[in-house]
Amino acid sequence: MAHDTATSVSGPVTRPHIRSFVLRQGRVSNAQRRAVETLLPRFGIAYAPALLDLDAAFGRPAPKILEIGFGMGETTAQIALAHAQNDYLGIEVHTPGVGSLLRLIEAHALANVRIIQHDAVEVLSHMIAPESLSAIHVFFPDPWPKKRHHKRRLIQPPLVRLLASLLLPRGYLHLATDWEDYALQMLEVLSAESQLVNSAQGFAARPAYRPLTKFETRGLKLGHRVWDLIFSRNAAGQRGKHL
């Protein structure tokens, strides 16, 4: 098992790093492969265990929003297109998804998206400076439904402490899931984190900036529920606002 060092506000913590994903040999289409070959050098940022200068990476000072596990990137691209004033750093491990988002970046001429293809936990632990992000999005993280796999779930106290420490005062952490017991776990873990304040009473209404995915629309028609959680970084007793 790999070991990882994460920095939290209360000092460095060393903990076992159980991966939240399993890399499968997913099919990469020719178009996705081409996109990775030609566009990743332009829009990708290589993983390195050193702090990243976010403004330099995007070529401008602008609010920075980080997304963990963007999947095929449809939501990321839609949000980035609708908010040209913000910069979006997407982290994903799977090559088909990286290729797919790169194709969307090209199709929509998006100048405000960058990608790191690497384990988000390592990226967050080593590359992102404290209090540097306006927001963090984690939409439909893998639910790992079997009890013996729950340890692989991303949203656990040490990672949430780290995520909160990377947010600017008034920055927000937005999670969404369609898995009820994970939603309840998220609510418990976020509510227990002293750096965060819930923006709602319990679960939040889906804000207009988060588009409905095809998968979500289909699920909602079948009566499935989706839970959003939006917590703000609480600094100096301030109650945060969303962007």
Ligand SMILES: C[S@@+](CC[C@H](N)C(=O)[O-])C[C@H]1O[C@@H](n2cnc3c(N)ncnc32)[C@H](O)[C@@H]1O
């Ligand atoms: C269930 S999918 C959801 C994708 C997308 N957010 C959506 O709403 O459709 C979860 C994604 O998170 C990615 N993922 C899981 N753990 C990750 C990690 N530690 N670092 C980067 N990506 C991760 C997986 O590869 C997968 O694509």
